[in-house]
Amino acid sequence: MTEQFDTLAVVGVGLIGSSVGLAARQRGRARRVLGVGRQPATLERARERGAIDEAVDLPTAARRADALVFCTPVDRIAAQVMEAAPLCRRGALLTDAGSTKAELIAAIEEGLPDRVAFVGGHPLAGSEKSGPDHAHPDLFEGRVVVLTPTPQTRPSALDQVLIFWEGLGARVRLMTPEDHDRALALTSHLPHLTAAALAGVVPPELYELTAGGFRDTTRVAGGEPEVWTAIFQRNRAAVLAALGHLTDRLAEFRAALESGDAAALGGLLSQAKGFRDALGS
Amino acid sequence: MTEQFDTLAVVGVGLIGSSVGLAARQRGRARRVLGVGRQPATLERARERGAIDEAVDLPTAARRADALVFCTPVDRIAAQVMEAAPLCRRGALLTDAGSTKAELIAAIEEGLPDRVAFVGGHPLAGSEKSGPDHAHPDLFEGRVVVLTPTPQTRPSALDQVLIFWEGLGARVRLMTPEDHDRALALTSHLPHLTAAALAGVVPPELYELTAGGFRDTTRVAGGEPEVWTAIFQRNRAAVLAALGHLTDRLAEFRAALESGDAAALGGLLSQAKGFRDALGS
Numbered sequence: 001m002t003e004q005f006d007t008l009a010v011v012g013v014g015l016i017g018s019s020v021g022l023a024a025r026q027r028g029r030a031r032r033v034l035g036v037g038r039q040p041a042t043l044e045r046a047r048e049r050g051a052i053d054e055a056v057d058l059p060t061a062a063r064r065a066d067a068l069v070f071c072t073p074v075d076r077i078a079a080q081v082m083e084a085a086p087l088c089r090r091g092a093l094l095t096d097a098g099s100t101k102a103e104l105i106a107a108i109e110e111g112l113p114d115r116v117a118f119v120g121g122h123p124l125a126g127s128e129k130s131g132p133d134h135a136h137p138d139l140f141e142g143r144v145v146v147l148t149p150t151p152q153t154r155p156s157a158l159d160q161v162l163i164f165w166e167g168l169g170a171r172v173r174l175m176t177p178e179d180h181d182r183a184l185a186l187t188s189h190l191p192h193l194t195a196a197a198l199a200g201v202v203p204p205e206l207y208e209l210t211a212g213g214f215r216d217t218t219r220v221a222g223g224e225p226e227v228w229t230a231i232f233q234r235n236r237a238a239v240l241a242a243l244g245h246l247t248d249r250l251a252e253f254r255a256a257l258e259s260g261d262a263a264a265l266g267g268l269l270s271q272a273k274g275f276r277d278a279l280g281s
Numbered sequence: 282m283t284e285q286f287d288t289l290a291v292v293g294v295g296l297i298g299s300s301v302g303l304a305a306r307q308r309g310r311a312r313r314v315l316g317v318g319r320q321p322a323t324l325e326r327a328r329e330r331g332a333i334d335e336a337v338d339l340p341t342a343a344r345r346a347d348a349l350v351f352c353t354p355v356d357r358i359a360a361q362v363m364e365a366a367p368l369c370r371r372g373a374l375l376t377d378a379g380s381t382k383a384e385l386i387a388a389i390e391e392g393l394p395d396r397v398a399f400v401g402g403h404p405l406a407g408s409e410k411s412g413p414d415h416a417h418p419d420l421f422e423g424r425v426v427v428l429t430p431t432p433q434t435r436p437s438a439l440d441q442v443l444i445f446w447e448g449l450g451a452r453v454r455l456m457t458p459e460d461h462d463r464a465l466a467l468t469s470h471l472p473h474l475t476a477a478a479l480a481g482v483v484p485p486e487l488y489e490l491t492a493g494g495f496r497d498t499t500r501v502a503g504g505e506p507e508v509w510t511a512i513f514q515r516n517r518a519a520v521l522a523a524l525g526h527l528t529d530r531l532a533e534f535r536a537a538l539e540s541g542d543a544a545a546l547g548g549l550l551s552q553a554k555g556f557r558d559a560l561g562s
Binding site: 124125127146183184186190192193195196197199202203204206207208209210212213214216218221223224226228229232240242243254257258260262265266269270271277281 | 405406407408409424425427454464465467468469471472473474475476477478479480481482483484485487488489490491492493494495496497498499500501502503504505506507509510513514517520521523524526527528529530531534535538539541543546547549550551552553554556557558559560562
């Protein structure tokens with residue numbers, strides 16, 4: 001079997017980066033995987049788990065890799081791409097796994113040297129768990145990875161990134177960065193914000209009186225605050241619009257409760273159940 | 282082994298009622314379990330599953346049982362208790378599994394004949410699943426059951442109900458009906474309302490772009506609309522107060538987002554994570 005890439009670099013060896021490394025090695029997508037990270041202990045753990053062959057710094061990764069996948073928090077990706085790009089081999093393929101796309105890609109495309117290609121991406125496989133210890137080679141199996149081409153994206157680079165993710169078991173969907181951000185504001189960022197708001201108003205002394213409903217509804221609030229602050233900051237307009245939809249809906253619940261309107265309450269709950277049942281448990 | 286009750290009647294053979302029947306039979310809490318319900322097919326399924334020995338109507342159950350557990354939706358319990366009580370044996374023990382307590386217990390205590398004893402209860406073991414097919418004899422194992430005595434509650438009856446639930450594996454906690462309702466508004470009713478509001482604003486055509494976060498956060502929105510309408514109606518004041526806490530918190534998120542205040546956003550998310558981490562996954 002010939003690997004798709006000789007040398008793949010994973011920048012950021014948390015849950016996503018380490019899972020990319022594990023999957024790429026085990027599924028023969030790369031002969032060798034380099035890992036870049038800030039914390040030596042995390043890099044060492046990623047190496048022990050078999051997610052990377054070798055820990056290197058970003059300039060070294062840029063010089064040696066055919067392809068680089070940036071899996072760091074969204075507030076660091078653009079700067080790291082800009083640091084790496086001038087050092088990369090001609091024709092190197094750069095892509096990312098950032099949870100927001102429009103602002104990030106605009107910043108990257110503005111300054112990207114012609115010698116490399118960049119394709120924005122987002123695997124929908126996050127978790128409230130983090131770090132290489134939770135990484136899994138099948139994390140992307142059956143999951144959706146959104147790629148967000150722009151008029152500047154080279155079709156051949158897009159095709160390479162598509163083939164890469166399909167090789168990790170993912171289903172690839174193509175969207176504009178703006179459409180991605182508006183959709184994810186509703187499907188990911190708003191649920192996180194809501195879970196955090198809810199977790200924040202139920203004091204732990206009442207936890208004995210919670211059941212599965214509270215546990216499920218607030219689970220993602222255990223995610224890393226810095227990661228999510230960066231996501232919210234970089235998708236502010238769409239998150240604010242999504243939050244507006246939620247608060248409008250909560251106002252409808254409030255009105256139905258205040259007026260004791262059982263039919264209105266039942267209607268709101270039935271509509272939600274109808275939507276949710278379409279998703280499965 | 283001598284069973285606690287000779288004949289136990291379960292009124293309502295959904296998830297909770299059928300699980301009470303299954304657990305009581307398998308754990309030797311009752312020699313015989315009668316089931317009462319509106320739908321013959323559901324009663325037959327409860328019998329097939331071993332949750333009840335026999336399906337009877339409510340008057341028959343009242344005449345024959347030493348103890349009756351009302352597991353119907355909260356908008357039906359008071360009327361059923363009132364229908365059954367005059368027909369019950371002297372000294373019969375009546376208890377319930379309703380999700381709201383204050384209004385219900387006030388209505389029952391107002392008209393309860395002296396010959397029977399009533400103790401309000403609430404096992405925190407609901408689910409978005411319903412019906413006897415999902416019943417389980419271990420549903421209450423390690424779960425909290427809140428009993429809500431009032432000045433009118435007979436200590437011997439309270440003790441019997443406590444022993445019964447402990448016999449099904451539950452941990453019993455005692456609270457006033459009002460304290461129960463205020464706490465559950467936060468720990469159960471508000472999460473349900475929030476999940477339903479969130480599920481209602483994310484259209485199914487975006488489900489392909491959801492991951493585990495959305496799935497978890499909205500799971501309980503699959504619950505039965507009639508059941509939850511009744512719960513919200515019967516705990517209106519406390520649910521409205523809880524909703525006020527949530528909307529205040531969402532307004533803090535909005536203000537932090539609008540002003541681009543990363544420190545404020547991070548603070549809100551960190552506080553939520555701190556609380557949520559105390560609960561475990």
